[in-house]
Amino acid sequence: MSAIIISGKELAQEKRQNMKLQTEELKQKGMVPGLAVILVGEDPASQSYVRAKERACKEIGVHSELDEVSVSITEEELLQKIDELNKADHIHGILVQLPLPDHISEEKVIEAIDPAKDVDGFHPINIGRMMIGQEAFLPCTPFGIVEMIKSKNIELQGKHVVVIGRSNIVGKPVGQLLLNEHATVTYCHSRTKDMSDYTKKADILVVAVGRPLMINADHMKEGAVVIDVGVNRNEEGKLVGDVDFKSAKEKASYITPVPGGVGPMTITMLLHNTILSAERHLKEEN
Ligand code: NAP
Numbered sequence: 001m002s003a004i005i006i007s008g009k010e011l012a013q014e015k016r017q018n019m020k021l022q023t024e025e026l027k028q029k030g031m032v033p034g035l036a037v038i039l040v041g042e043d044p045a046s047q048s049y050v051r052a053k054e055r056a057c058k059e060i061g062v063h064s065e066l067d068e069v070s071v072s073i074t075e076e077e078l079l080q081k082i083d084e085l086n087k088a089d090h091i092h093g094i095l096v097q098l099p100l101p102d103h104i105s106e107e108k109v110i111e112a113i114d115p116a117k118d119v120d121g122f123h124p125i126n127i128g129r130m131m132i133g134q135e136a137f138l139p140c141t142p143f144g145i146v147e148m149i150k151s152k153n154i155e156l157q158g159k160h161v162v163v164i165g166r167s168n169i170v171g172k173p174v175g176q177l178l179l180n181e182h183a184t185v186t187y188c189h190s191r192t193k194d195m196s197d198y199t200k201k202a203d204i205l206v207v208a209v210g211r212p213l214m215i216n217a218d219h220m221k222e223g224a225v226v227i228d229v230g231v232n233r234n235e236e237g238k239l240v241g242d243v244d245f246k247s248a249k250e251k252a253s254y255i256t257p258v259p260g261g262v263g264p265m266t267i268t269m270l271l272h273n274t275i276l277s278a279e280r281h282l283k284e285e286n
Contacts, residue, residue, distance in 0.1 A: 003226070003252035006148050012264035015147075015272070016060050022275050023061035026282065033278035034063040035093040035119065035270075036085045040078065040104070041071035046097045053095070056267045062274055063090065075104045079112050086114040092281055093119030093274035098169075116280070119273035122169065130173065133180055137273045142174035144265025145206065145227055146181065152254055154204070154225055156181040162198050164188045164215070164242075165208035170229055174206055195219075207242040216244035217251040226255040229262050 023033060035057055039050050050066060057064035067081065078096075085094045094117045096109050110118075115125040121139035129136035149156065161183040165171035175185045183204070188195050199205055199219045207215050208229035220226065230242030241258030249255050256262055 001223075001250065001253075003249040003255040004152070005249075006152055006227075006254050006256045007260060008144065008148055008256060008262055008265040009260040011148060011151050012268040015268050016056070019060045019268075019271055019275060026275070026278060027061065029282060031278055031282045032061075032063050032090070033093075033275050034065070034088075034091045035095065035274045036065045036067065036088070036091045038067045038069065038078070038081060038085075038094075038096045040069050040073060040097070040100055043099075046099075050097055053267055053270065056271055057274075060271055062271060065091070071101050073104075075108065078104060078109060082109065082112045086112075086117060091117065092277035093117055093270075095120050095270070117277060119270055119277055121173075121273065127168075127173065130180075131176055137277070138177065138269070139169055139173045140269040140273065141170050141208075141229065141262060141266045142177050143269040143272075144262060145174050145229070146177050147269070148227070148256060148262070148265055149204070149225065154254065156183045156204075159183045159203040160186070160201055161204045161206065162186045162188060162202035163206045163208065164195070164199070165206075165210075165229070167208065170208040171206075174208065174229075178204070178206075209242050211242055212240050213244040214242050215248065217247040220248060220251050222251055223253040224251070226252045227262065228256050228258050231258065231263065 037050055054064050085091050094113050100106050110122045113123055115123045118126050118137055121137040126136040161178045163171050163175040166187050166189045175187055179185045186198050188198055196219045200221050202224055204225040206227045210230055212232040212234055226243055226248050228241035228243040232240050234240045239259045
């Protein structure tokens with residue numbers, strides 16, 4: 001058996017086509033969705049993520065503003081910038097690219113963003129709302145994963161989901177979103193003993209660790225759905241996931257590739273959240 005590929009690239013394109021229409025409609029009502037991005041320092045990976053976000057905004061007609069600031073910016077100065085963006089009427093989404101330098105508290109920065117403009121979905125208010133099933137900005141990578149699973153009409157109710165990884169931005173929230181969809185969720189992490197006892201029982205396996213090719217067909221059951229969140233560079237500098245795609249695709253029923261899987265969906269859901277924020281803003285105005 002060879003698995004059906006869930007192409008995040010194709011799904012993202014489809015969604016972005018629809019978003020283009022949405023932004024055109026909003027523009028006719030006098031509203032241009034606006035995203036502000038703050039990049040601290042010159043980390044090449046962060047620079048490339050931020051450029052990709054800017055390109056995506058342009059593609060679908062979202063106004064974007066990039067503020068590239070020196071790594072020596074103080075925490076206070078950064079919080080001041082966020083405060084200004086919180087008050088700016090033409091900005092509906094604020095994103096501070098992580099990670100931040102050690103002298104700046106990520107926690108303080110995330111909490112300084114107005115939850116109504118927190119399109120990354122990292123603010124504790126949005127995380128809390130998501131947990132109790134209230135309307136919230138959902139964190140983009142987990143949101144994209146759920147959209148990918150749903151795009152193939154894969155049943156979630158009653159299914160056993162195993163999530164490997166428990167970070168605040170991927171592992172924990174993706175498990176929560178899948179729980180909200182009535183799946184039974186198990187988390188594995190670095191202290192989990194005999195991890196394959198769990199992974200072999202998974203109907204849906206979500207791998208978000210950051211260790212190249214750590215999961216292969218031997219860790220899965222026949223017909224599992226495999227979502228590979230990992231982004232790693234191998235020795236030849238090529239992008240690879242946490243899953244050994246070649247071996248896993250022979251046993252899985254559905255699988256996401258790397259690249260072209262979860263990655264393009266993350267940015268797409270950021271655009272989705274920005275448009276949603278602009279729509280809410282417009283509703284409040286009228
Ligand atoms: P992270 O914060 O480093 O978390 C990694 C998680 O993996 C932790 O919970 C850790 O457990 C667990 N872990 C580490 N070694 C393990 C092992 N040997 N066995 C089981 N679990 C282990 O990483 P992240 O931010 O969640 O990102 C995970 C991966 O996804 C990375 O490759 C990242 O680049 C990628 N990513 C991709 C996207 C995208 O859009 N495609 C977005 C975000 C992240 P402990 O908690 O016990 O330490």
